[in-house]
Amino acid sequence: MADRFFPNVMPDFVAEATAETQDEEGKEPAVVTQDSLMKLLSMPYSSLSQRFKRAALDLKETITLETWGMTGQQVQDFTLYCGTLGTAFFLFRAYLLTNNNNDLALSSQIVKACDTASFNSRDVTFLCGRAGVCALGAVLAKHAGDEQLINYYLVQFREIKLPRNLPDELLYGRVGYLWACLFINKHMGAGTIPSTYTCSVVNEIIKNGRELAKSGRCPLMFEWYGEKYWGAAHGLAGIMHVLMDMDLKPDEVEDVKGTLRYMINNRFPSGNYPASEEDKKRDVLVHWCHGAPGVALTLVKAARVFGDKEFLEAAADAAEVVWNRGLLKRVGICHGISGNAYVFLSLYQLTGNVEFIYRAKAFACFLLDRAHKLISEGEMHGGDNPYSLFEGMGGMAYLFLDMIDPSQGKFPAYDL
Numbered sequence: 001m002a003d004r005f006f007p008n009v010m011p012d013f014v015a016e017a018t019a020e021t022q023d024e025e026g027k028e029p030a031v032v033t034q035d036s037l038m039k040l041l042s043m044p045y046s047s048l049s050q051r052f053k054r055a056a057l058d059l060k061e062t063i064t065l066e067t068w069g070m071t072g073q074q075v076q077d078f079t080l081y082c083g084t085l086g087t088a089f090f091l092f093r094a095y096l097l098t099n100n101n102n103d104l105a106l107s108s109q110i111v112k113a114c115d116t117a118s119f120n121s122r123d124v125t126f127l128c129g130r131a132g133v134c135a136l137g138a139v140l141a142k143h144a145g146d147e148q149l150i151n152y153y154l155v156q157f158r159e160i161k162l163p164r165n166l167p168d169e170l171l172y173g174r175v176g177y178l179w180a181c182l183f184i185n186k187h188m189g190a191g192t193i194p195s196t197y198t199c200s201v202v203n204e205i206i207k208n209g210r211e212l213a214k215s216g217r218c219p220l221m222f223e224w225y226g227e228k229y230w231g232a233a234h235g236l237a238g239i240m241h242v243l244m245d246m247d248l249k250p251d252e253v254e255d256v257k258g259t260l261r262y263m264i265n266n267r268f269p270s271g272n273y274p275a276s277e278e279d280k281k282r283d284v285l286v287h288w289c290h291g292a293p294g295v296a297l298t299l300v301k302a303a304r305v306f307g308d309k310e311f312l313e314a315a316a317d318a319a320e321v322v323w324n325r326g327l328l329k330r331v332g333i334c335h336g337i338s339g340n341a342y343v344f345l346s347l348y349q350l351t352g353n354v355e356f357i358y359r360a361k362a363f364a365c366f367l368l369d370r371a372h373k374l375i376s377e378g379e380m381h382g383g384d385n386p387y388s389l390f391e392g393m394g395g396m397a398y399l400f401l402d403m404i405d406p407s408q409g410k411f412p413a414y415d416l
């Protein structure tokens, strides 16, 4: 299945040039090489960081134009995942980094249009539903100091009703709603969405997970459209990821740990993870949505939350798979190189190991150096929604923003 990804021929490590070997920003490093990617990899980080910033801000103009300006400011798909809210979320990230008030104002304007477009939506999550619109709207209003607007979006958020037949997964289900609560509380203060809103949802998830797990060896199991997925988007990795941020009882914590151990013990011999219980023979997908990258982010979080060494070791094993097979022929966050780069960023942030920062940098530099060319030559897929946050250039631009200071970057709309 080598056609899914580019063979990773980048060196396992390249030392950066020092300030002495490169006197000013943008100049080529003293190391003599013909290869433009190698030049980026050996550049001092302070210079490379400026390259990422410039590329991200250039892309910001294109993305805003393509997803907002040229649409006549009409919202076809309001979602953060592939629609207009993704542009607002990207602009919010840019605002946090640069304090440019135009980004804040434009982001708020886009959310307003998404509010209208999503008013009758029955989807309730951050990534694909109404909760994302109201949560981001409230947080932006707080940054703008607009009390009336904060109130409006919080009232709207509290009016979201969770249907009884809701799945539990991240994109359309209960944990996707819980993540929106976490996002609001992080940015607006603990208790803004009180635990009365979240407790019953957590209880329901645990109850469902135990019920479906009854006949199996894993303590918790969930279904989405009849399939028991493992990955971040629809399965165990995404559900465990969010549960670890909730107040759990000791027996529930044990079930979360047990579920992660079950996944580690039943991974492929290659170190990759199956897409689902039903699909344990096809070792193919190395995506955030399905496969090692999404599981790795959850294991990094488990290592941070529980402190168990086994989770950190398993996360590093998964990251090795991502390094070897994760240079996908797509740019995006969900199933592209940009999303996979966050595996290394999260491991760097947990361990401080510079090898991980190099690997994150290598994936990002690969995109910086050749994504446009590869897409125009048809060697790389530009995405069905080519400027969207989760499938297109929006995700690449978001990664570039996060690479300016790699100690801070978090997988968008997933890591808090």
Ligand SMILES: [Zn+2]
Binding pocket: 233, 287, 288, 289, 290, 334, 335
């Ligand atoms: Zn995907």
